Amino acid sequence: MKDNKSAHPKVFEELVTATKILLNEGILDTYGHISARDPEDPESFFLAQKLAPSLITADDILRFNLDGETTDNRPAYLERYIHSEIYKARPDVHCVLHSHSPAVVPYCFVDQPLRPVTHMGAFLGDAVPVYEIRDKHGDDTDLFGNSPSVCRDIAECLGDKAVVLMARHGVVNVGSSVRQVVFRAIYTEQNAAAQTAGIQIGKIKYLSPGEIKTAGSLVGAQIDRGWEHWSERLRQAGLA
Numbered sequence: 001m002k003d004n005k006s007a008h009p010k011v012f013e014e015l016v017t018a019t020k021i022l023l024n025e026g027i028l029d030t031y032g033h034i035s036a037r038d039p040e041d042p043e044s045f046f047l048a049q050k051l052a053p054s055l056i057t058a059d060d061i062l063r064f065n066l067d068g069e070t071t072d073n074r075p076a077y078l079e080r081y082i083h084s085e086i087y088k089a090r091p092d093v094h095c096v097l098h099s100h101s102p103a104v105v106p107y108c109f110v111d112q113p114l115r116p117v118t119h120m121g122a123f124l125g126d127a128v129p130v131y132e133i134r135d136k137h138g139d140d141t142d143l144f145g146n147s148p149s150v151c152r153d154i155a156e157c158l159g160d161k162a163v164v165l166m167a168r169h170g171v172v173n174v175g176s177s178v179r180q181v182v183f184r185a186i187y188t189e190q191n192a193a194a195q196t197a198g199i200q201i202g203k204i205k206y207l208s209p210g211e212i213k214t215a216g217s218l219v220g221a222q223i224d225r226g227w228e229h230w231s232e233r234l235r236q237a238g239l240a
Helices: 009-024 080-089 119-124 148-158 178-201 209-236
Strands: 033-038 041-048 061-065 095-099 163-166 170-175
Touching: 009 033, 009 041, 009 061, 009 178, 009 209, 033 080, 033 178, 041 080, 061 080, 080 095, 080 148, 080 170, 095 178, 119 178, 119 209, 148 163, 148 170, 170 178, 178 209
Parallel strands: none
Antiparallel strands: 033 041, 033 095, 041 061, 095 170, 163 170
8 A cells, every 4th residue: 555645635635624514514423434535546545543523633544455454553443344345346436434324324223215305315316225234143243334244245235326224323325526425425314304204294205216317417416516515614613
């Protein structure tokens, strides 16, 4: 792996800003983490050392290989293999986020699939897959993605989708850039909240396959506006 210092500083800046945005918008709690593939070396990715998200700075970013290993001796997240195995399985993915997004978490433990209910959730596809750890590992696990074997299964369950849920645990968002993943994470949360509200009101008319494709293409081109908006909210809150 290359020396961490050779990385473009823009990657570190975006990871730190993304972490702050996701905290400010209520997607991240005390736990959770976002990573980015090294644009100069697709066999490596960047992820902060094991810290509470609110404490992370650019100096805390570590370089990992696609086996989830690093030469840095600072502590690393147990769930780093979620990132490494997805990068390994999906060359198109350049950012991975793991969170416990509040409105989404209920869909990790009910038999109701998370599905797109508005144009902003079109990227979710027909339904969000749920990785069930009990299928291979029984009902006495810690529910973590803290081993390569479990995380390979998570990556397999994700397939070519933008989101996968971990049963009774949390959410994984992926995308082609840090900004796209932040956009998707925020609208995964909003879609989940809207779907839950809709279920309480009446029968939901979910997006059709045609709407998923067409609306997804339109909305997917708007990620920079979202990033600018959420970044400004950070500045207004004195958190930038």
